[in-house]
Amino acid sequence: MITIGFRRDTGEWVCKERKGLYRFGNGQLAFAASLPDLTFAVRTKGRRVGPLVGILVSESSIPALLSRKKRWLETVIRSIHADGGIAIVSAATSIGEKTVSGYVFVPSLERFVEALTPLPDVVYNRIKSWKEEQTEPFQTAVARLAAHNIPLVNRSFFRKSDVYDALRTDRRLWPYLLPTALVDKVDDVRAWLDQYGCIYVKQDNGSRGSGLFRLTALPGAAVVCESPRSQKRLESLDELAPLVQSCRYIVQAAADADTWNGCRYDLRVLAHWQHDRYTITGIGVRLARTQSVTTHVFHGGTVLPYTEVKERIDEQELEQLIALSGKRLSERFGFVGEFSADIGVSRERQLYIYEINAKPMVFDEPEIEMHRLRRLNQLFAELAHLAP
Structure with a gap:
């Protein structure tokens, strides 16, 4: 480890080492006889220091970050610093041709300060909406990073239909x-319900159970329609026509889900890239309320210790499923690096992929979050060629 400093007046990063220049991100440290007041302990490997990790956030997230209301993000940043790296947080508009203008957390001051750094070794994308990722500033930032071969972790949000199409390219994942399928009119939904009897309808860009409902066919044309917050009987599916046409929806056949004490459960699997493959970082379990449509805690689901269902899960098979899925996702979306998967378990112990999510939410299990921080640091170091 060595100590480097940042000169606020000139925007220069410096060190006192006379043995030669150190690479810092896509730039170099300058020599200084003395260090400025803002200093950071960083690890070295060869003639490199860091890694310098860029964290890309929405412009609207910056005020919350500076007022210390982005606690999870701050935890990630502190972990990067504790491991000998430095994080520079910025919006897409602040990524220039050769530099990034943003904010670094100074442990000695316990606050963020404005800073300028070279382009980083790796960028962690935490932009909060799919729509923002379609904007010109974001696309320009991505192009600038690509021009310098800078890895981008979590390149984009996933559409459910795109995930399904990506996974379908591998025969080993078919089971x-x-x-x-995507649907754009109520007759498509009717055809699926006639075939399967019970189906889920989901917004293609939905998350945390938003825009989700379950349809169960009744004798005649009537249907039971259940959402996370309500349940009602529809005399005809035509009542759903305005909703289905309002945005992109997919339909998905319902699985014969396994239960724990009479309630459905599914697995929340967190995965990261490590040593040329995707491996499991942690496994959580979410338990639905009786007859509930979803297991999401946001909609009334509860956290169940994994040990309660561990014996029902073939973990070797699950590891293989995650490795194959991650490989196909990176082929479709570009390098992913981190994702979470909602995995169902049938009564016959068959595993099913319900959804795969980019930019995983915070897990309720502290041990999973602790392991996540370690895996992120390993990922950043590996991508920056600083891993031991």
Whole structure:
């Protein structure tokens, strides 16, 4: 480890080492006889220091970050610093041709300060909406990073239909995929319900159970329609026509889900890239309320210790499923680096992929989050060629 400093007046990063220049991100440290007041302890490997990790956030997130309300993000940043790296947080508009203008957390001051750094070794994308990723500033930032071969972790949000199409390209994944398709009119939904009797309808860009409902056919044309917050009987599916046409929806056949004490459960699997493959970082379990549509805690689901269902899960098979899925996702979306998967378990112990999510939310299990921080640091170091 060596100590480097940042000169606020000139925007220069310096060190006192006379043995030669150190690479810092896509730039170099300058020599200084003395260090300025803002200093950081960083690890070295060869003639490199860091890694310098860029964290890309929405412009609207910056005020919350500076007022210390982005606690999870701050935890990630502190972990990067504790491991000998430096994080520079910025919006897409602040990524220039050769530099990044943003904010670094100074442990000695316990606050963020404005800073300028060279382009980083790796960038962690935490932009909060799919729509923002379609904007010109974001696309320009991505192009600038690509021009310098800078890895981008979590390149983009996933559409459910795109995930399904990506996974379908691998025959080995077919047994784990529930029949899924895009729909744009209520007659498409009717055809699926006639075929399967019970189906889920989901917004293609939805998350945390938003825009989700379950349809169960009744004798005649009537249907039971259940959402996370309500349940009602529809005399005809035509009542759903305005909703289905309002945005992109997919339909998915319902699985014969396994239960724990009479309630459905599924697995929340967190995965990261490590040593040329995707491996499991942690496994959580979410338990639905009786007859509930979703297991999401946001909609009333509860956290169940994994030990309660561990014996029902073939973990070797699950590891293989995650490795194959991650490989196909990176082929489709560009390098992913981190994702979470909602995995169903049938009564016959068959595993099913319900959804795969980019930019995983915070897990309720502290041990999973601790392991996540370690894996992120390993990932950043590996991508920056600083891993031991």
